[in-house]
Amino acid sequence: MSNRSWVTLATNDSYALGALVLAHSLQRAGSVYSAVVLITPSVTDAMRERLRAVFADVIIVDVLDSRDAAHLALLQRPELGITFTKIHCWGLTQFEKCVFLDADALVVQNCDELFEQEELSAAPDVGWPDCFNSGVFVFTPSKDTFDALIKFAKERGSFDGGDQGLLNSFFSDWAHGDIKKHLPFLYNVTSAAFYSYLPALKHFGQNLKIIHFIGAAKPWLQTYNWESHTVDAPGHLQQFLQLWWTIFVTSVHPKLD
Numbered sequence: 001m002s003n004r005s006w007v008t009l010a011t012n013d014s015y016a017l018g019a020l021v022l023a024h025s026l027q028r029a030g031s032v033y034s035a036v037v038l039i040t041p042s043v044t045d046a047m048r049e050r051l052r053a054v055f056a057d058v059i060i061v062d063v064l065d066s067r068d069a070a071h072l073a074l075l076q077r078p079e080l081g082i083t084f085t086k087i088h089c090w091g092l093t094q095f096e097k098c099v100f101l102d103a104d105a106l107v108v109q110n111c112d113e114l115f116e117q118e119e120l121s122a123a124p125d126v127g128w129p130d131c132f133n134s135g136v137f138v139f140t141p142s143k144d145t146f147d148a149l150i151k152f153a154k155e156r157g158s159f160d161g162g163d164q165g166l167l168n169s170f171f172s173d174w175a176h177g178d179i180k181k182h183l184p185f186l187y188n189v190t191s192a193a194f195y196s197y198l199p200a201l202k203h204f205g206q207n208l209k210i211i212h213f214i215g216a217a218k219p220w221l222q223t224y225n226w227e228s229h230t231v232d233a234p235g236h237l238q239q240f241l242q243l244w245w246t247i248f249v250t251s252v253h254p255k256l257d
C-alpha cells in the first residue's frame with residue numbers, strides 16, 4: 001500500500017454522490033495514488049457498498065459538529081457545522097502524506113505533484129485571499145495534530161462556524177509564512193472566479209487542475225436533461241458541470257440500482 005492517499009468526506013448519501021464522481025475523476029486523470037473516503041454512520045449500507053467499489057478504503061468516523069449557529073448564519077449555511085468532521089483526516093496515520101479534497105471537487109487534470117508539497121499547503125479563498133480555501137489541502141496525518149485541533153476547536157471554535165475558519169486560525173501562519181505553501185489557484189478553482197475575473201479564466205483556464213463547486217448549488221442538485229444529455233448552467237460553469245454529469249452518467253449512475 002502506498003503511504004500517500006487522497007482523502008474526501010461524505011456525511012450523507014447526497015455528498016457521497018459527489019465523492020463517487022470525485023474518485024472517478026481521479027482515476028480518469030491517471031492518478032497513481034489511491035483514495036479513501038471518511039463517512040459518518042448516517043451514510044446508508046447501500047451507499048457504503050458503492051463507495052467500497054471505487055475507494056481503496058471507506059472509513060467510518062464520528063460526527064464532529066461546531067454547533068455554531070451564529071457564525072454559520074453569517075455564511076447563510078446552517079448545515080456546515082458538520083464540516084468539523086473533516087478534522088478526522090489527521091487521524092489517518094497509516095499514511096505519511098495526504099491530500100484532502102471536498103466531495104464537491106472534480107479533478108480535471110492529473111495533479112499527483114501535490115503530494116510533493118508540505119503541510120499545510122492550500123490555495124487562496126477568493127472571498128478573502130489571506131485565508132486558504134479548505135476544499136483542497138495537503139496535510140500530514142498525525143495524532144498530535146489531531147488532538148491539538150480538537151483542543152483548539154473546543155477552546156476557540158471557528159470564526160465562520162465551519163472547518164475553513166477553524167483550519168485558518170489553527171494554521172494561521174499560512175498568509176504570511178512560507179509562500180511555497182500557497183498552491184496556485186488552478187488547484188482549487190471555485191466557481192465565484194467565473195463571475196469576478198472572467199478574462200483570467202479564459203486566459204488560464206486550459207491549465208485548470210481542480211474545479212470546486214462551492215456553495216449550496218451542488219452539481220448533483222442540478223437538473224440534467226436525460227434526452228439531450230446536457231445540464232443547464234450559466235456561462236463558463238456549464239462545461240465543468242457537464243463534465244461532472246458525464247462522469248456521473250457513465251461511471252456512477254449505472255451502478256446505483
Ligand code: UPG
Nearest residue numbers: 009010011015080083102103104134135162163164214215
Ligand atoms: N460535507 C458533508 N456533509 C455535509 C456538508 C459537508 O459531507 O452535510 C463535506 C463534503 O465533503 C463537502 C465538504 O464537507 O464537500 C464542505 O462542505 P460544502 O457544502 O462543500 O461547503 P462549501 O460552502 O461548498 O465550502 C466552503 C469551503 C469548504 C469548507 C466549507 C465550510 O470551500 O472547504 O469545508 O465552506 O467551512
